Amino acid sequence: MEHFYIIVFVMLLAFCGGLELLKKGPQGSGALEMGKGPQEKMATIFLAFRNNYLVVYSLMMAGDWLQGPYVYALYSHYGYSKxxxxxxxIAGFGSSMIFGTIVGSLADKYGRKKCALTYVVTYILSCVTKHSPDYWILMLGRFFGGIATSLLFSAFESWLVAEHFKRGFEAQWLSNTFSKAVFLGNGLMAILCGLLANFLVDNLHLGPVAPFDASATVLLIGGIVIHTTWSENFGDNSGNVPLSVQFSKAATAIASDPKIALLGAMQSLFEGSMYTFVFLWTPALSPRGEDIPHGFIFATMMLACMCGSSIAARLMNKSGPPAEKYMQYVFVLSAFALLIPVWFSVQDIPVVEGIHVGGITFDGQVQLFGFLVFEACVGIFWPSIMSMRSKYIPEESRSTIMNFFRIPLNLFVCIVLYNVSMFSLASMFAMCSSFLLVAAACQWKLYSIAVAADLISSGSKEDDTA
Structure with missing residues (x-):
């Protein structure tokens, strides 16, 4: 019963926060108090446009978050081994790796709205395959899911940016939309969907496939909104540069600038550890087949991620330290957080059929604390890495370079998961922790280069003044 009150409190808190964000105008609470006439009319039009996008993006993210807590649990329910x-x-990450590098160009050429609707269709097909226990049908579903993930993180943002400027809105209003989209789609929706998934499975006893049916329903509603309210937009084809030339320019930029290479290494190491953690947390908290509340745990971890985002917002203000400095400590903290399962000797213990096992153990609770710390670090990581990318990645090759970063990321996760049966959970957590320490070393190197560059710049300014 006490969990029930905690859930209600979190839902009300998050819901009230979401309403408060939606009430604010494009530049803050006073944006709609601008002078009468064209400016006020433009702000009103923008709010309608922004809120439409927030509804769509929240529904699309909800379709993704509803599946997260029960992907591993569903496959385990069907009797498959680790x-x-x-x-x-691997099929999902491999599909994302292959299509993620070209999906942005496809959206530019064939239309962002069409690609957004393609995301809806492919993810619904992925959900439908979850009803079959056949391994190869589930594999096909993971293939569809990988394509959908690539579209989710490219088509919607591309449509928003192009449509924002096509309608003549002010450039600074775009950051307002992004901040609210992250809060609603990546924070509020993650929490509510985790709780809803847990309710469908544990309270209504609909089975582990129920969250995927809910996901398909939410995606269908979002697809209808896109079809009826969005206009189509395309990329700038004036240059029409072949993909091979774009990749060559991106590779040259990465090889010639150590700051970009270090940034890509940190992103790949951290996100690779993060995606491996997504696979590991369920068996880590239930090594003996304990009956754990997957959705509630997932929602709690997402709440920790939201707290991390709030911490990042405070760190990134003008008076705070630069991201290059504090991220060193964040990487080290995340590494120690994932060492907790190693210290508590997570063991792969076969589940004995027919024997009901209780809830999460004391060891599991301690590990969960470590996982919450790690998720808080994830919340700090996202806005911080975006800030550093904006500094060091050249605008003319930004999307191509960012896609380059995802190649080693997905390749790393595929290799780890392919060999997952060869390692214990403890050794895999230790491996992720070591990668995070390497990321911390890369961050230290990047900070050293940035400080040296600032000193040189300051010296040049002094010489010019003299």
């Missing part, structure tokens, strides 16, 4: 499940995860 190694078999690892191969299913």
């Amino acid at each position: 190694g078999d499940i690892g191969k299913l995860f």
